[in-house]
Amino acid sequence: xxxxxSAPVGGESVPAAQDKAEQTRSYRQAQRRESRKxxxxxxxxxxxxxxxxxTPIAIxxxxxxxxxxxxxxxxxxxxxxxxxxEQGLPGASTYAVLARELEQAAxxxxxxxxxxxxxxxxxxMRSLLLKTARKLDVQQSDDWRATLAGxxxxxxxxxxxRILKRAAQSPTPDYLLxxxxxxxxxxxxxxxxxxxxxxxxxxFSRTVWISASVTLICLILAYPVAWLLANLPARxxxxxxxxxxxxxxxxxxxxTTAWYVLLQPNGxxxxxxxxxxxxxxxxxLMFNRxxxxxxxxxxxxxxxxxxxxxxxxxxxxxxMRAAQSLGARPLTAFMRTYVPQTFxxxxxxxxxxxxxxxxxxxxxxxxxxAGDEMISQLISVQTNQxxxxxxxGALSAYLVIFTAIFYFIxxxxxxxxxxxxx
Amino acid sequence: xxxxxxxxxxxxxxxxxxxxxxGPLQAATKLSVVTFxxxxxxxxKSAYFEPFTQATGVGFNLEAYDGGLAKLAAMVQANNTTxxxxxxxxxxxxxxxxxxxxxxxxxxxxxxxxDFIPGSISDCAVASMVWSTIFAYDTARLATAPTQINDFFxxxxxxxxxxxxxxxxxxxxxxLLADGVPKEEVYKVLGTPAGLxxxxxxxxxxxxxxxxxxxxxxxxxxLADGAVVMTQAYPGCGAxxxxxxxxxxxxxxxxxxxVGHPQRLEKCQGSCGLHRLRLQARGDFPAVALHRLRTAPHxxxxxxxxxxxxxxxxxxxxxR
Numbered sequence: 210x211x212x213x214x215s216a217p218v219g220g221e222s223v224p225a226a227q228d229k230a231e232q233t234r235s236y237r238q239a240q241r242r243e244s245r246k247x248x249x250x251x252x253x254x255x256x257x258x259x260x261x262x263x264t265p266i267a268i269x270x271x272x273x274x275x276x277x278x279x280x281x282x283x284x285x286x287x288x289x290x291x292x293x294x295e296q297g298l299p300g301a302s303t304y305a306v307l308a309r310e311l312e313q314a315a316x317x318x319x320x321x322x323x324x325x326x327x328x329x330x331x332x333x334m335r336s337l338l339l340k341t342a343r344k345l346d347v348q349q350s351d352d353w354r355a356t357l358a359g360x361x362x363x364x365x366x367x368x369x370x371r372i373l374k375r376a377a378q379s380p381t382p383d384y385l386l387x388x389x390x391x392x393x394x395x396x397x398x399x400x401x402x403x404x405x406x407x408x409x410x411x412x413f414s415r416t417v418w419i420s421a422s423v424t425l426i427c428l429i430l431a432y433p434v435a436w437l438l439a440n441l442p443a444r445x446x447x448x449x450x451x452x453x454x455x456x457x458x459x460x461x462x463x464x465t466t467a468w469y470v471l472l473q474p475n476g477x478x479x480x481x482x483x484x485x486x487x488x489x490x491x492x493x494l495m496f497n498r499x500x501x502x503x504x505x506x507x508x509x510x511x512x513x514x515x516x517x518x519x520x521x522x523x524x525x526x527x528x529m530r531a532a533q534s535l536g537a538r539p540l541t542a543f544m545r546t547y548v549p550q551t552f553x554x555x556x557x558x559x560x561x562x563x564x565x566x567x568x569x570x571x572x573x574x575x576x577x578x579a580g581d582e583m584i585s586q587l588i589s590v591q592t593n594q595x596x597x598x599x600x601x602g603a604l605s606a607y608l609v610i611f612t613a614i615f616y617f618i619x620x621x622x623x624x625x626x627x628x629x630x631x
Numbered sequence: 632x633x634x635x636x637x638x639x640x641x642x643x644x645x646x647x648x649x650x651x652x653x654g655p656l657q658a659a660t661k662l663s664v665v666t667f668x669x670x671x672x673x674x675x676k677s678a679y680f681e682p683f684t685q686a687t688g689v690g691f692n693l694e695a696y697d698g699g700l701a702k703l704a705a706m707v708q709a710n711n712t713t714x715x716x717x718x719x720x721x722x723x724x725x726x727x728x729x730x731x732x733x734x735x736x737x738x739x740x741x742x743x744x745x746d747f748i749p750g751s752i753s754d755c756a757v758a759s760m761v762w763s764t765i766f767a768y769d770t771a772r773l774a775t776a777p778t779q780i781n782d783f784f785x786x787x788x789x790x791x792x793x794x795x796x797x798x799x800x801x802x803x804x805x806x807l808l809a810d811g812v813p814k815e816e817v818y819k820v821l822g823t824p825a826g827l828x829x830x831x832x833x834x835x836x837x838x839x840x841x842x843x844x845x846x847x848x849x850x851x852x853x854l855a856d857g858a859v860v861m862t863q864a865y866p867g868c869g870a871x872x873x874x875x876x877x878x879x880x881x882x883x884x885x886x887x888x889x890v891g892h893p894q895r896l897e898k899c900q901g902s903c904g905l906h907r908l909r910l911q912a913r914g915d916f917p918a919v920a921l922h923r924l925r926t927a928p929h930x931x932x933x934x935x936x937x938x939x940x941x942x943x944x945x946x947x948x949x950x951r
Binding site: 317318319320321322324325339473474475476491495496578579592593594596 | 699700701702704726727728729730731732792838839841842843856857858
């Protein structure tokens with residue numbers, strides 16, 4: 210019987226396979242059409258992201274290796290210095306090129322930009338360049354080396370020339386090194402800055418430390434709340450949820466300012482405490498780490514609560530009952546059957562809170578003190594005050610890289626697809 | 632990308648006197664002026680801007696900022712400068728001029744400048760006011776009144792937090808003065824690496840008690856909040872700021888006093904420490920401003936005169 214049946218099946222198998230291939234093809238075509246349509250629908254958003262988000266970030270990150278100031282304004286000098294071996298002083302022709310191009314740059318209003326760039330290497334460069342350019346205005350010379358040395362003796366210092374040569378290299382590793390508190394010394398080796406001049410490594414570790422602390426505090430505070438939300442009757446749970454959601458919807462700046470009012474020495478909390486006679490001196494709750502942690506925890510708490518809650522909501526109570534009916538005590542049942550099922554939510558919440566903390570700016574700026582500067586604040590100083598956009602780009606690059614690495618690790622451990630809310 | 636000097640885009644500012652003589656400009660025109668905001672803005676508004684509007688019909692869009700060249704640099708790079716006149720600290724005015732962010736002034740158009748403070752006119756900027764940095768304290772809060780700069784750095788004598796501007800300007804000078812450097816030698820000492828180290832070491836001695844502020848309006852606020860027992864402040868903004876704080880918060884009992892000694896730090900001699908009005912788009916406005924600086928009384932700018940005889944009024948008299 211089997212044989213007789215198998216024969217017709219075998220006979221039909223070729224057209225069936227063709228049919229199937231045909232079907233698959235048309236299915237794939239349809240799918241491609243659909244995805245093209247979907248892409249078209251998403252195109253405005255993608256374009257928007259490309260223009261307003263990805264491109265500016267890419268430009269900023271590119272700045273961390275670009276060094277356009279000196280090559281742009283002093284092209285001849287840049288070329289001349291490439292042939293200089295950094296031993297002794299450069300040749301007389303290089304001096305002549307420098308003199309000519311300094312004057313040109315001053316006339317084109319480009320000298321200030323060059324001076325600012327060089328000042329990042331050495332704080333006397335600006336005054337040296339501007340002074341030289343001013344005096345060059347009226348000078349003619351056959352021996353530029355003597356003339357320049359006459360204007361300022363520092364032009365006979367090989368160190369100054371080495372700085373010029375470093376600044377004439379583009380792309381440059383210097384910003385990326387500076388962002389890690391190191392630089393290339395006169396021997397061409399990477400060396401770290403002395404401890405009292407180091408800023409950024411400490412700021413990076415402080416940023417990670419603050420972010421980790423905030424994440425931990427958020428987790429401890431959020432877990433019971435999320436459990437309550439997931440296990441209360443719907444009516445009460447919805448009301449409680451409102452308390453979580455409303456702050457979540459409120460502007461970050463408003464909430465930070467509210468903490469400012471609450472925490473200050475004459476503020477609500479201190480008045481209350483001293484009114485109750487609990488403290489005699491106002492507690493220092495702000496302009497220090499305490500203020501930063503309180504403010505950031507409060508602002509990031511809803512992310513943690515919602516992430517854990519969304520997972521807890523889907524956990525059936527039967528597991529706990531089963532564990533208890535099998536003899537586990539409530540605590541053991543909770544720890545061994547319930548908690549492991551919430552790991553995905555914990556992971557998602559910790560990831561969100563940690564990554565958001567890394568870039569925090571306003572809250573530590575308002576509530577923190579001298580020892581609580583996070584990396585974003587230093588990036589802002591370099592961007593807005595020092596105009597050192599190269600260094601700002603380098604610091605941002607490290608922040609992006611660190612966040613990406615963290616994302617990768619998290620994705621491996623927990624899986625990013627588990628991120629969801631409510 | 633090379634920075635494009637504004638001078639190319641906005642040529643022809645030298646016709647100051649002519650424009651003025653020609654009568655009111657088109658009423659629709661508005662100048663975009665950027666100042667440090669707060670009480671200072673109110674002062675310059677009544678002293679310079681409003682009279683200018685009355686005389687010429689040209690209005691103003693006022694914008695406030697905390698100083699620095701970043702935003703201006705970004706605007707110039709993008710070739711989209713929306714500011715016309717900007718208030719800058721002298722070092723920023725010099726740097727901005729060198730970098731081609733600011734337009735050069737035709738000095739001849741300023742007329743007779745013989746009664747100006749030496750150093751008040753530079754290539755791209757004209758001084759619009761002279762300022763000094765003082766420190767202020769709440770008389771109700773401090774039992775021992777600080778009388779000199781040493782008291783600011785003496786946490787034994789007067790315990791508590793101190794507010795300082797988050798900037799080396801003024802702060803480093805104070806540290807050296809408090810460390811015993813004579814006034815005349817401050818900048819000589821500060822010009823050496825050893826002097827810088829000395830200033831930072833002195834600052835380190837009160838490091839844990841410093842609260843850094845960034846915008847001028849924060850200083851009186853910190854005092855009023857009780858977050859600091861004394862703070863560095865701008866006298867002009869401070870004077871009005873303190874009044875404003877008293878009014879706004881409804882604490883008439885709050886009494887703040889400025890300590891005069893560091894005011895005589897003479898940051899305001901020569902060109903250092905001058906605020907400068909930058910002229911960018913139109914020469915006519917700064918000319919009027921300068922005109923008023925020299926001839927007219929400054930009701931607005933001189934606020935706080937009664938309380939502080941060495942305050943803004945005194946300094947503006949020098950400029951006139």
